[in-house]
């Protein structure tokens with residue numbers, strides 16, 4: 001059985017560049033505290049992946065790493081155990097968390113949040129929405145499909161050159177339409193930052209805060225999500241009307257069911 005320390009950025013046979021090694025060491029200390037290392041090793045023992053290769057993205061709230069399992073890559077999201085993750089959460093998300101754990105129980109909160117992201121990725125996958133397929137989770141660590149290829153992870157939509165804005169628009173309408181009408185969810189933090197661009201199509205990510213389309217805040221959230229994208233499409237040179245885009249994705253159906261007259 002491999003030691004968790006060896007699974008996280010395993011030492012290469014060749015002597016590594018010293019600076020790189022120090023950088024990795026700092027990362028190790030910041031992200032991989034004892035409990036996170038145990039979670040990583042648990043997932044390795046379950047066959048979720050063989051090793052972590054390198055970070056794809058490092059943020060205040062967590063990091064996403066490329067991992068290898070046999071011949072394929074996987075993406076591993078590690079939520080940082082610290083209070084920054086929950087400081088930023090909107091009230092409706094805290095309300096969801098409060099249902100499953102005490103807000104004072106930090107480990108419990110992060111586990112619940114990680115599980116939530118895993119569950120929502122599963123619901124979206126089942127509804128045919130293009131998202132990373134979820135593979136497993138343990139505590140603050142989530143394993144999902146890697147979006148990208150051997151040359152690197154897919155860029156965020158924000159950073160990707162778009163050859164055909166009109167077909168991207170149609171793809172957006174289809175994906176978000178399936179999310180609302182099929183999965184009956186709204187994303188709640190949808191933007192060109194939380195969307196990847198891969199093989200000329202978009203992939204929605206970062207879904208932990210998604211909420212049922214009939215929730216009282218859902219309408220406000222979908223309007224904001226759509227406004228973000230209307231601006232983005234306008235920058236690409238399309239003539240876009242936010243209300244029309246909202247209607248196209250089924251936004252009119254979002255919100256609590258109206259009381260019978």
Ligand SMILES: Nc1ncnc2c1ncn2[C@@H]1O[C@H](COP(=O)(O)OP(=O)(O)OP(=O)(O)O)[C@@H](O)[C@H]1O
Pocket residue numbers: 056057058059060061062063064075077132144145146147148153154155156193194205206207
């Ligand atoms: N499945 C994936 N495959 C490839 N890259 C991914 C995947 N998931 C996330 N990433 C990369 O990691 C970044 C952060 O992921 P995500 O948005 O889910 O986390 P986050 O905690 O919200 O971070 P941030 O605050 O930077 O948005 C993404 O912008 C993307 O570059």
Ligand SMILES: [Mg+2]
Pocket residue numbers: 193194206
């Ligand atoms: Mg994000």
